[in-house]
Amino acid sequence: MPFIEVSLPPPPDSVFRSFRIFRGSSSRSSFTTTTAKETKYTKTAPLEIQSNTTLGYAHSMASLEREIHQWLRQQFSDSVHPDVLIGIGDDAAVTRGADRPLVITTDTIADGTHFLSRQHPLDLIGRKSLAVNLSDIAAMGAKPKSVVLHWMLPRSFSLDQVKTLFQGVKKLADHHDIQIIGGDTNCWDGPLVIGATALGELDSLDAAWRIDTASPGDAIFVSGRFGGSILGHHLSFEPAVELAMHLVERGVVNAATDVSDSLTRDLHAMAKSSNCGAEISIDQIPIADAAFERASGSVEDPTDAASVKKRALHHAMTDGEDFGLILAVPSDKVAALEDAKPSGSQLTRIGSFVQGDGLWSRQPDGALESIKPQGYDH
Numbered sequence: 001m002p003f004i005e006v007s008l009p010p011p012p013d014s015v016f017r018s019f020r021i022f023r024g025s026s027s028r029s030s031f032t033t034t035t036a037k038e039t040k041y042t043k044t045a046p047l048e049i050q051s052n053t054t055l056g057y058a059h060s061m062a063s064l065e066r067e068i069h070q071w072l073r074q075q076f077s078d079s080v081h082p083d084v085l086i087g088i089g090d091d092a093a094v095t096r097g098a099d100r101p102l103v104i105t106t107d108t109i110a111d112g113t114h115f116l117s118r119q120h121p122l123d124l125i126g127r128k129s130l131a132v133n134l135s136d137i138a139a140m141g142a143k144p145k146s147v148v149l150h151w152m153l154p155r156s157f158s159l160d161q162v163k164t165l166f167q168g169v170k171k172l173a174d175h176h177d178i179q180i181i182g183g184d185t186n187c188w189d190g191p192l193v194i195g196a197t198a199l200g201e202l203d204s205l206d207a208a209w210r211i212d213t214a215s216p217g218d219a220i221f222v223s224g225r226f227g228g229s230i231l232g233h234h235l236s237f238e239p240a241v242e243l244a245m246h247l248v249e250r251g252v253v254n255a256a257t258d259v260s261d262s263l264t265r266d267l268h269a270m271a272k273s274s275n276c277g278a279e280i281s282i283d284q285i286p287i288a289d290a291a292f293e294r295a296s297g298s299v300e301d302p303t304d305a306a307s308v309k310k311r312a313l314h315h316a317m318t319d320g321e322d323f324g325l326i327l328a329v330p331s332d333k334v335a336a337l338e339d340a341k342p343s344g345s346q347l348t349r350i351g352s353f354v355q356g357d358g359l360w361s362r363q364p365d366g367a368l369e370s371i372k373p374q375g376y377d378h
Helices: 056-076 122-139 159-175 241-248 263-273 289-296 305-318 331-340
Strands: 029-033 039-043 084-086 093-095 102-110 143-154 179-188 193-201 219-223 255-258 277-281 325-329 347-354 359-362 368-372
Touching (some): 122 143, 122 159, 143 159, 143 241, 255 263, 263 359, 331 347
Parallel strands (some): 143 179, 277 359
Antiparallel strands (some): 029 039, 084 093, 143 193, 219 347
16 A cells, blocks of 8 residues: 555445455556557456445545545655655655654554454454554565554453553564563544554665566566455455565565555556556456355355356456455566465466556456556545
8 A cells, every 4th residue: 555544434324345455446447459469558448346335435535545645646756755765655754764764654444444343353353453564564575573553442442451552462473482572552432543664674675576677578476375354354454564575585575565456456456657558367366265255145156166156256356455466577577476475375377567557457268458556445
């Protein structure tokens, strides 16, 4: 996600849905093949990948968040401090440190939007508040070192409830050898809102993974599987810190981001930031079991395997909060990445970055269609 957190109230009627900031606008182009060596873009309606819930509130909120980000970039475009090495627009900021570049990110989660405090265990809610930040640190290719917590607690909360929240944070912090170095707590009449600011380190600025450095010809790899995170993965996911550290040591990644909004939305944002397009083979997208579970409950005939798979693919492309990594890998380093893949990790090639712009879907029959990115807006 971009390194400025904008939190807006949850949608009315306590609709539980995750809303993430969209970093780019969708292309209205489609892709037509003329010969094996020649391709061209034409202006036609894109393939619509619709999200699960359409709320006027969600669309207006996403629009406001985009406007805030655009306005903030304008405020600092001519006054970037020389110690700011990477600023607004990436998964985290990078500043000059005493010995190494310092990576800083912040994220906040709110009851009714990112979790339900009456339904979800408090320790997992606490855990998620740190995990989403560690995912951003991993997306920069950095090693997390410390964290500052900031919590808005309902006045009705007890000390035991606060301890349970903290236990979830501390367990994940201990696992990654991260020091909790302070924070701020407040009580108010509103819902539970908790966040963190995570600090990490890079060996050098050149080692940083950025969202805007993919190149045409780079292979697109993703970690993990996608879809159905609302069934539990959004609370229990393991941020890809160890995988990122493993790949950084091997120097096989050109650019990266994590999947918080959705696979299509974050991939499109990465391509747009890099001034190129992205072409994916939809039959290569790794689909989570939870996506099939959601699909079976929403199609007319759950025994129709083709319909279930189509719906599961829809979830994989649009659900969001999967928190896998999207990696741009130079073509001459693909073999090295595949050879270096750590045991137990899932890295899948789903396409390539291409000349031009927009997001394109390679169908099983070889046809290419334009994709309009859809996903969550927090």
